[in-house]
Amino acid sequence: MSTVSGFWLTAYRRVRAFWLLRALYTLLAADLWLEMAEHGGRYGIGGFNVAHFALLDEWLPVPTASAYVGLVITSGFVSLSLALGPAPRWLRLLLAGTYTLTWMMSLHDSYQHHYLLSWLLVWCAALPDVPVRGARQDTLVRGWGLPMTCVTCAIVYGFTGIAKSELEWRSGEVLQALTHARPPGAAEPGKFDAARDLLVQLGLSEATVWQLFALSTIALQWTIALGYLAAPRRDQDAARWRVWVVTLGLLAAFSFHAVAEIFQVFEIGLFSYYMMVVALVLLGPSAPLTLAVRPVHWLSERLSAENDTGVPIGLTRFWGPALSVGMLAAIGHVIPLPGARVACWALALLWLIRAGISLRGGALAHGVTQQIALNAAACTFVMWLALTQTSVPFDYYRRTAGELQRMGRLEEALSTYRLAERYAPAGRSRAATIREIQRELSRDSQHRRQQ
Amino acid sequence: MSVGLWLLVALQVTIPASYYLLRDDRDDERFAWRMFSSVRLMHCQVLAFDGKTPQERTPVLLARHLHASWLRSLERGRKHVVEHFLATRCQEPEVHYGLLERACTSPSGRPLPRTHYRYDCSLRRLEVVQ
Numbered sequence: 398m399s400t401v402s403g404f405w406l407t408a409y410r411r412v413r414a415f416w417l418l419r420a421l422y423t424l425l426a427a428d429l430w431l432e433m434a435e436h437g438g439r440y441g442i443g444g445f446n447v448a449h450f451a452l453l454d455e456w457l458p459v460p461t462a463s464a465y466v467g468l469v470i471t472s473g474f475v476s477l478s479l480a481l482g483p484a485p486r487w488l489r490l491l492l493a494g495t496y497t498l499t500w501m502m503s504l505h506d507s508y509q510h511h512y513l514l515s516w517l518l519v520w521c522a523a524l525p526d527v528p529v530r531g532a533r534q535d536t537l538v539r540g541w542g543l544p545m546t547c548v549t550c551a552i553v554y555g556f557t558g559i560a561k562s563e564l565e566w567r568s569g570e571v572l573q574a575l576t577h578a579r580p581p582g583a584a585e586p587g588k589f590d591a592a593r594d595l596l597v598q599l600g601l602s603e604a605t606v607w608q609l610f611a612l613s614t615i616a617l618q619w620t621i622a623l624g625y626l627a628a629p630r631r632d633q634d635a636a637r638w639r640v641w642v643v644t645l646g647l648l649a650a651f652s653f654h655a656v657a658e659i660f661q662v663f664e665i666g667l668f669s670y671y672m673m674v675v676a677l678v679l680l681g682p683s684a685p686l687t688l689a690v691r692p693v694h695w696l697s698e699r700l701s702a703e704n705d706t707g708v709p710i711g712l713t714r715f716w717g718p719a720l721s722v723g724m725l726a727a728i729g730h731v732i733p734l735p736g737a738r739v740a741c742w743a744l745a746l747l748w749l750i751r752a753g754i755s756l757r758g759g760a761l762a763h764g765v766t767q768q769i770a771l772n773a774a775a776c777t778f779v780m781w782l783a784l785t786q787t788s789v790p791f792d793y794y795r796r797t798a799g800e801l802q803r804m805g806r807l808e809e810a811l812s813t814y815r816l817a818e819r820y821a822p823a824g825r826s827r828a829a830t831i832r833e834i835q836r837e838l839s840r841d842s843q844h845r846r847q848q
Numbered sequence: 849m850s851v852g853l854w855l856l857v858a859l860q861v862t863i864p865a866s867y868y869l870l871r872d873d874r875d876d877e878r879f880a881w882r883m884f885s886s887v888r889l890m891h892c893q894v895l896a897f898d899g900k901t902p903q904e905r906t907p908v909l910l911a912r913h914l915h916a917s918w919l920r921s922l923e924r925g926r927k928h929v930v931e932h933f934l935a936t937r938c939q940e941p942e943v944h945y946g947l948l949e950r951a952c953t954s955p956s957g958r959p960l961p962r963t964h965y966r967y968d969c970s971l972r973r974l975e976v977v978q
Contacts, residue, residue, distance in 0.1 A: 401850070401854070402850035404850075405849070439915050442915045443913065443914065443915065445918060445932070445933070447918075447928050447929045447932045449878070451928070504921055504926060504928065505915075505917045507878050507921075509881060510883075512879060513881075516860070541853055545853065548860070552860050552861060552864070553881050556865075556881035556882070557882070557883060559868075560880070560881065560882035561885070565886035565954065565955060565956075566885070570954070570955050570956045571884070573955070573956070574889050574955035575889065575955075663883070803916065804911065804913075804914075804915070
């Protein structure tokens, strides 16, 4: 087998596949529910939309808030379910599809990291679904999912470095704008100004300092890219140079994304966390990853329907799935967001089919059925927490209302602000805005009567 | 299988590389892995007009017609959004041209050349003049 074709069958430790699936899907569920759902109100406003590709504009109707939020809720649920396992391949592919549709349906969402995640989700479907018990085994697995994930990350960092090699970046001009740089001694210094001042005191000119920062950023991108290129064969061929390159890549990834997050340079939601998790799993040594499986294994053993610890889980073969699926359908009526009901009913139906298919498998499948039931119950509970006990409903309605107000659609804005007010966390009331709109509407009405 | 996978790698390289090689739309960085590039950090403002003729025009209050997210897309020079928006203006009576002006400054505040977009309602075609 040549090196070129053999690359896709590189052997790697099971624990990497285990954590890549679990960590990525967990983060994605959090991202979908806590970051993306609240932006749903902008879809369909004014009946205007442009999809990422002209073909989609022809095929799809103008997306509505219900359609977008419903898709986000569904994708989040599937994602968390896959994170908890089991992670059947068809469900992973379904998630890659629904997630991709969430951003592809409209140029409202043109975050490049959403596009990156779509690639990664497709590659995740090619990874083996390593169960918790198998994750700690020392034997290696083969497959193209993990090498392709590394290659995609290398391409992304490689091109990010190329983009930053343009004159405006190399000169530090862009970095100054990004970090809101101010002249030395300013009352509100920029994010990197303290470091700049320190280096200036050491004798460097200000222009040189900014160039140094910019060039360091480019060097970090390419170090990370090289790390990812060397990573796939790390477990199979741990040559010293390879371990060095991969470890440098890991350190570079962590320093770059941690600095970006600590100084809030980029303001890109959970992207830094995604990239730190992916770096840890793909570039990190396997021993700590294996160690981290222990508590998950312990918990899994306690919850597993197959174990003999005598802990009663209190769920029968039929009532368990029925109850959890019923709960899932019902929770859609509690989540105060458009599209939630349809999404939850669709998910309930899908999980019912999954449970039904596993029931047909006979005695052996009994554990699988209970696993599906437990999985649905856990995901439903977390979804309820994420979409009702956080500021997501408030943020959804206040964002929508704010836009309607700006567009001069005051009556709609008023009713939407009133909805937001129901879910307002302490200190974030919009009562003053509501009064302001009421006054404005009353003035308009008086004005019309006088005319 | 292996060939197919290498083709996928080639595709992943070709898509962002096309941004540099084709250079047909400098503002469209969506698939080029150019996060926080100099293009992304330009500050732009747009003005839209309904035109009876390319010369005779009345301003359009963009904020009343579009969500802020679409305004940002216009400011970023997303050609598909510009085209769709100007095409919607053609549905208004006596509008034969949709016009948009985009004025940008570099991240350091240096003014950049203006871009003029003109959508011809009868031909259903967008022209971009730098």
